[in-house]
Amino acid sequence: MLDESALPMPMPKLAPTLRSVFLCLTALAAVLGAAQAEDTTTASADLVARGRSLATAADCAACHTAPHGGMPFAGGYAIDTPLGQIFSTNITPSKTGGIGDYSEEEFAHAVRDGVAKDGSHLYPAMPYTAYAKITDADMKALYAYFMNEVKPNDHKPQQTELPFPFSVRASMAAWNLLFLDKTRFQPNPAKPAEWNRGAYLAEALTHCATCHTPRNGLMAEDGSQPLAGGAVGPWFAPNITSDKIAGIGGWSDDELTQYLKTGNVAGKAQAAGPMAEAIEQSLQHLPDDDIKAIVRYLRDVPPIASAGKQARDTFGEPSTEIEVALRGLPTHAPNENGFHVFSGSCASCHQPEGQGNQHYPSLFNNTATGGDRPDNLIATILYGLHRNVGENVAFMPAFGPDASYTDRLSDKDIADVSNYVLANYGNPVIKVSATDVAVIREGGEKPLIVRLAPLAAPAATAGAVVVVALIAWLLLRRRRPHPARA
Ligand code: HEC
Ligand code: HEC
Ligand code: HEC
Structure with missing residues (x-):
């Protein structure tokens, strides 16, 4: 019902039909006006x-x-x-x-x-x-x-x-x-609404693939391997396809939800680097239904396997009492320096047997030490970790260029302590050299296009020389009398 008192002008005296026409027109004008204002x-x-x-x-x-x-x-x-x-x-x-x-x-x-x-x-x-x-x-x-x-x-x-x-x-x-x-984005009519919401969030807005999909030599996402793991500068965004070993197929819904909302799942994974930023600035603020939708979508991402035979969060789990007893005597004999760096720089928080406590994560059952790449282990040591979620602050100091002079570790120290951690708590097949650390320190492996870049200037110059030579040759040919016409 139209409330006459709300109309913008006093009602003139009109015949009933004319009056209703007038009312309709005024209402229409008001609606149009409002729409235009918006x-x-x-x-x-x-x-x-x-x-x-x-x-x-x-x-x-x-x-x-x-x-x-x-x-x-x-x-x-x-x-x-x-x-x-x-x-x-x-x-x-x-x-x-x-x-x-x-x-x-x-x-x-x-x-x-x-x-x-x-x-x-x-x-x-x-x-x-x-x-x-x-x-x-x-x-x-x-x-x-x-x-x-x-x-x-x-x-x-x-x-x-x-x-x-x-x-x-x-x-x-x-x-x-x-x-x-x-x-x-086109919703897939064969899938439920929650899946489609998750797909839209993951693919368009939260852009998981920007980091988690590998890139080709020209730095474009490799569409044939969605979410199979990609380098993000010095960090590595792991495979998050539904593969049970290479991906997150073995994680429960609760674990994935907790990771996306807080960045920490005890006995599994902590978020550092760009993932910490994504959680801090974006994911922790999403409504629960949206996180649920993303998890639902992730479950369905086609599995992509890798060469590894063991899920990255399952390394170093002390399964027997003998093994637990052995962990008390880590095998540091071949890597004295790694043991010393660990004792001096890591053990105060992660504990002498790497088992962590209620404040600090264990270094076994940790995706950063059990993966088939050491990037995130090295990058965490170099750059530390900082993540604000709600009232909680997760903080690990950096031992790289930003560290105070006394805390700074050399490439060799970082390689040694990484090898110590990998051998005792993580994937023992992975070995780290001082050169590997230097590459991560410089921002990670350079894609093909960047490695070729130094050639671009000479190539362009060479190209220009060829073009100039070609033009000169054509001009000379023109000037020369044509044999047929001569
Ligand atoms: C991962 C980093 C990143 C995110 C996330 C990002 N941007 Fe950007 N954006 C950039 C960078 C870097 C540039 C400048 C690129 C360049 O100079 O070529 C840019 C440029 C732009 C420009 C062009 C501005 C101009 O000066 O002409 C707009 C508009 C813009 N962004 C909007 C957005 C909006 C809206 C969002 C969120 C929906 C967003 N960006 C998210 C990195 C980002
Ligand atoms: C800006 C880059 C970036 C974006 C965007 C991003 N991630 Fe990540 N993600 C990473 C990196 C790097 C890691 C490794 C972090 C670490 O171990 O410290 C990671 C780790 C993870 C892990 C834990 C994997 C493991 O084995 O520890 C999950 C799960 C994950 N991301 C899911 C997602 C989802 C889902 C999205 C989109 C909603 C997303 N990520 C968006 C960079 C990113
Ligand atoms: C002052 C305490 C402290 C020290 C010292 C410390 N860490 Fe940490 N570390 C942390 C905290 C806190 C986290 C993250 C916990 C979280 O995310 O909730 C962490 C996380 C990690 C992770 C997981 C990172 C990821 O990306 O998943 C690794 C690996 C790690 N630390 C290794 C080390 C090593 C190796 C050293 C010694 C060179 C070391 N830490 C020294 C506190 C410390």
Whole structure:
């Protein structure tokens, strides 16, 4: 029912039919007016709230807010990539520093296609290949959130300057042609709603594949091995397919849920590095139903096996009393230095037999020591671990470049202590050399495209010389009298 007193103008005296027509028209005008107001001026509170939760799930803040008290979304976070440092931009609605003059369409073009308002191509350090799956309705909500709730900030973050040939942003157009799939997320009608919610969250928003899917030599995700494990700089995002040995097929639903919400499952795994960031900034804030949906989806990811024969969380489990007794006498004889570094730098927290206590995790039954790669063990020693979840802070000091001078360990010390931990508590087949540690210290193994980069400048120069020679030769040929015409 229409309440006449709520109408914007006094009711003129009219015949009953005319009056109802007038009422209808006024109501229509009010509705249209409201709809227009939502489009142009302020978006509805619901839309903005939805945009806020989408931005949390998509973890926009992880990269667009600089660490240690950076202004929200004002950019400047340096992302270490194998190509060099890439700085995130200011995505607050400031017209001078940020994206204040982006239209909704331009915003969507940047987030899903990787092309900024000025037409320049973004580097895929901005995970647009995953965001390409975000639906139009959700892009609308994200835009409404950034334009209406995020505080404008005029900060101008440092510009990205990659070395040649990566400085040529236009080359990303060719990369996109090869590797950017612009298909929006399509629900699978054969699957239940919860699975589809999980698939959308995992594939589009929380972008698990950005880290957990291996990349090819051109740094694009290898679509034939979804979630089979990939390097993230010095860290390694393990296989999280449903394979019982190589993946997380052997984890219970509760364990997966606890890991995604807190980053710690005693006797199994702790989240460090980029996974700690994803949990701290995004996953811990997701509603329980969303985590449940992601777990449901993970259960269904086709298993991809590896050469390993034993699940990475099952190493070192003392199964018999004799074994427990033996653990009291770790085999340090061939690795004296490893034993000394362990006793001096690790045992105070992880305990002399590596068994941990209620505050510190055990080093056996630990995915960082039982995997078929030592990356996360080495990276944790080098960079430490820091993860805020709710009121809890998980903290392990760094022993690499950021450590105080007295705590700093050399590549050889880190290799020795890693070998000590692996031999006694983890996967004893894995051996670490000082060179392996140096590679992780330098940010991890470089992909093919980066290893070839030093050749790019000479190749381009050589190419230019060939082209100049070719043109000169053609010109000379023209000038010379043609034999047939002579
Ligand atoms: C993993 C890091 C990362 C995440 C997560 C991320 N971004 Fe970005 N984003 C970047 C980087 C880095 C750039 C700049 C890339 C470049 O310079 O080529 C960028 C650029 C942009 C741009 C272009 C801005 C301009 O100045 O023209 C927009 C818009 C943007 N991001 C929005 C978002 C939104 C919205 C989200 C969340 C849905 C998001 N980003 C999540 C790293 C990230
Ligand atoms: C920014 C990169 C990144 C993103 C995004 C990411 N992960 Fe991870 N993930 C990692 C890394 C690195 C590790 C290893 C952490 C460690 O052991 O300290 C990891 C570890 C894990 C583990 C534990 C595996 C083990 O054996 O210890 C699970 C489970 C997991 N991630 C699930 C997910 C899911 C599900 C998503 C998406 C919702 C996701 N991750 C998104 C980088 C990432
Ligand atoms: C001051 C206490 C402390 C010291 C010293 C310490 N750690 Fe830790 N370590 C921790 C804490 C805390 C965690 C993470 C617990 C959590 O995530 O809840 C951790 C986690 C780990 C992990 C799991 C990382 C992952 O990515 O899954 C490994 C492996 C590890 N530590 C090895 C070592 C080694 C080797 C040393 C000695 C070089 C060492 N730690 C020294 C406190 C310590």
